[in-house]
Amino acid sequence: MFSFKEMPSSASALFSAYASVAASTMLVRSISNELIPQELRSYLSSAIRHLFTPLSSSDLTLVVDEFSGMTRNQIFDAADLYLRTKLPPSTSRLRVSKLPRQKSIAVAIDKGELVLDEFETFRLKWRLVHTEPKNNHSGEKRHFELTFNKKFKDRVLESYLPYVLFRANLIKQEDRVIKLYNRECPYDETEDGGGRGCGGIWGSINLEHPATFETLAMEPEMKRAIIEDLDRFIRRKDFYKKVGKAWKRGYLLYGPPGTGKSSLIAAMANYLKFDVYDLDLTSIYSNSELRRTLLSTSNRSILVIEDIDCSVDLQNRQYDDGFEASNTKLTLSGLLNFIDGLWSSCGDERIIVFTTNHKDRLDPALLRPGRMDMHINMSYCTTNGFKTLASNYLGIRGNDHDLCGEIEGLIDSTEVTPAEVAEELMKSDKADVALEGLVNFLKRKKAESLERKEEVKNNNGEGQEQEQEQAQEQEAIDLPKLKRVKLNHMIAMKLARNSRTRVSRGRLRRRF
Template sequence: MMFSSRDMPSPSSMFSAYASMTASVMLMRSMANDLIPQPIRGYLANAFRYLIKPHSPNLTLVIEESSGIARNQVYDAAEVYLSTRVSPLNERLKIFKSPKEKRLTIRLEKGEKLVDFYGGAELKWRFICAESENNNPSNNNIAIRSEKQYFELCFHKEHKEMVLDNYLPFILEKSKEMKDEERDLKMHTLNTSYCYSGIKWDSINLEHPSTFETLAMEPELKKAVVEDLDRFVRRKDFYKTVGRAWKRGYLLYGPPGTGKSSLIAAMANHLKFDIYDLQLANIVRDGDLRKLLLATANRSILVIEDIDCSVDLPERTRHADARKQADVQVRNLNYSSYSASIFFFFF
């Protein structure tokens, strides 16, 4: 079929048709804005974008380091588990080792990817560190840089149930076994570099040599303390039955050099519990204290030193009155979110 130039519309007629179509579209848009409420228009727009958007067959789970003020156990478990899945394809890794650790600790560096296989499914991991700036209202709105760390786990959508019901519980259990096999006791202290997101714990290996075998203590008293600790560990089910938090409190007092720190170290070495050293004088806000307490791990000892200098006690020179006031403070604290923790209160 042949077309001549006379059969083609003129530019003026094409422009007129375009202008007429544009005017019609604008009129319809104006009528739609007048007749259709904004919520419905937004819903229709989102539905249209959803229909024309290409859909991926994959699902991505974001595993953040913490959820609110509570630490994310899945994140910690993934960090430990993925260290055993490092392959020659990885280009950057974090390596560290303390003097008393038997082997190197390996962690993924930011941006690194790793592929794991479970139940016939391919699971793609990626470690991400994102920096952000927040204004600190207590410090003239000075911008403070913070870092947010999280894992991304990507897999085909058909494996969603398997990942949630089997793979992630497997990682949690596997990381627990690894931690128990290579457990090094830690001494946690407060990070003094305060930021808008709050203070946090820093840790080093607990290398105190004190044990109940080397501790200078009356034999009968030493035996009573050891039996009390062992009974506390065995009676987890009893605490649960009576509806009480699984915790044990001790109040140690005395001048410097009388062995308070050595007794704590001996308890930690006996129970294989970490130690968290809390200085209440460094806590400014109630939210910071709550966040620190929730960040303590199970099987740990929380040490609060110089509690008589951290609370308002009217007669600090009299030990009996001071102990009574401290005991009231202890009873008023709520540590119900902890399991298998020992709390020490010092004078």
């Protein structure tokens, strides 16, 4: 029979047993943390949860791979962003990052974690799964598993997933960080975007270039034309689809070094909020590698191919001198097929920018519309460009300084690049000193230019005199020959007349 007197001893034994079990559990956990790697513990935990989770024949699981073929899966990237806003308090493992331009700390789920979501009247389960590489040449693969009741399949495909894409786009725009991608970049600052996967084809850093259209040393008319062209391209998605053209745009920036081609590209990226992919064609060894590399870029991006005239086998075929033969299989036709062939439709809202210092060296096949749609001449510095630079570096507006008029006159008569003008303006924080130094620099530049022109003129004059002397010498050499030819001609004419006279006399004798 139960007795209240026995309760204290029973409770004491119960508490003692609980304390012993708790201590043992803590000891086991401490030992496991010390001996078993975190990755293995996470994998075992996920496997055990999956083993004891009752399977329901009414559930359907959608697998969302990180890549679809050679291109990134937009649904995977969208889910990665969207689920950051749905993390439950019970989540045991998270990934945390903070980029320099981000407004807040980014928190994301780690592999094996489960996230529950609700949409309208039904619930869904998301799980991030990592697959270890099969060999050293392949990278780790990731995919999401989305599980829900089968009867909501149509609503998930038609409503829920488009909603996830929409929400992810809003999140991305709120905390947008423009990335600069390169195949030689040693690391990624984030796992999102085109830098991850594909065997590490692209590495990225933040694009910190502050250039804007307001700070560019260009003619205002040219700036407006470029901005209007970009705006028209962005808003004409339906138009490109209607006329059957890939939604892309090509620009050619040509001109001497130091005229602001790279700054213009940065200004375009900052204006559109597009990532930039910097591609060096000399590192591409075949057409297939080029396709694989370009397909790994993301939408809403700018692909930059600098110094296209220096790329092997891509120069104007009329100017073969000065280019070394290439031992690669990358060809002009391979590049053209991607930017204007069937492969050009693999991706939307993309801009391709080519740069060159020598437009005349490019093959005409590259220059036509559809490949390089807009040609932008990055010329030497003008008076308007100087005004912009003076405002940027010294805070001078218009012609507020006495030396501005003289500088503008020198710039109009001298070939000087915006980079050279900017370098002189940076030499002093005092406007008087900086502008005086710029005046002296422009005068030296103009004097050197006049000396070169005079030297060329003198060389041309000497060349003409030498040609005249050679012509006179040749004429003197050929004069006796001409006289002989003339004399022989006169003798021949006289013989012909005598011959004709004899023939006529013979005919008269026969007739009469």
